[in-house]
Amino acid sequence: xxxxxxxxxxxxxxxxxxxxxxxxxxxxxxxxxxxxxxxxxxxxxxxxxxxxxxxxxxxxxxxxxxxxxxxxxxxxxxxxxxxxxxxxxxxx
Numbered sequence: 001x002x003x004x005x006x007x008x009x010x011x012x013x014x015x016x017x018x019x020x021x022x023x024x025x026x027x028x029x030x031x032x033x034x035x036x037x038x039x040x041x042x043x044x045x046x047x048x049x050x051x052x053x054x055x056x057x058x059x060x061x062x063x064x065x066x067x068x069x070x071x072x073x074x075x076x077x078x079x080x081x082x083x084x085x086x087x088x089x090x091x092x
Contacts (some may be wrong), residue, residue: 001082003082006081006086006087007087009087015064016064019076020062020065021062025046025055026045028049028054028055028058029045029048029049031045
């Protein structure tokens with residue numbers, strides 16, 4: 001099991017998760033963030049990504065890599081992390 005409540009309280013996790021979705025899409029489309037100059041362009045790129053199984057696979061692998069804690073066995077968080085109500089060491 002993964003402690004989603006604590007992970008979403010950590011801004012670094014949110015940024016990492018967002019980038020793990022956005023970067024593969026932009027890379028496949030051959031774009032950089034500077035190329036997304038309007039909302040219609042962004043929606044077109046994202047819509048194209050959702051209709052392409054290969055891009056969805058790349059996004060899934062990227063999200064998996066950002067969610068799994070490599071310091072524990074399997075895909076779940078440790079018992080210690082599951083007991084947290086906020087990220088360790090945070091002032092939240």
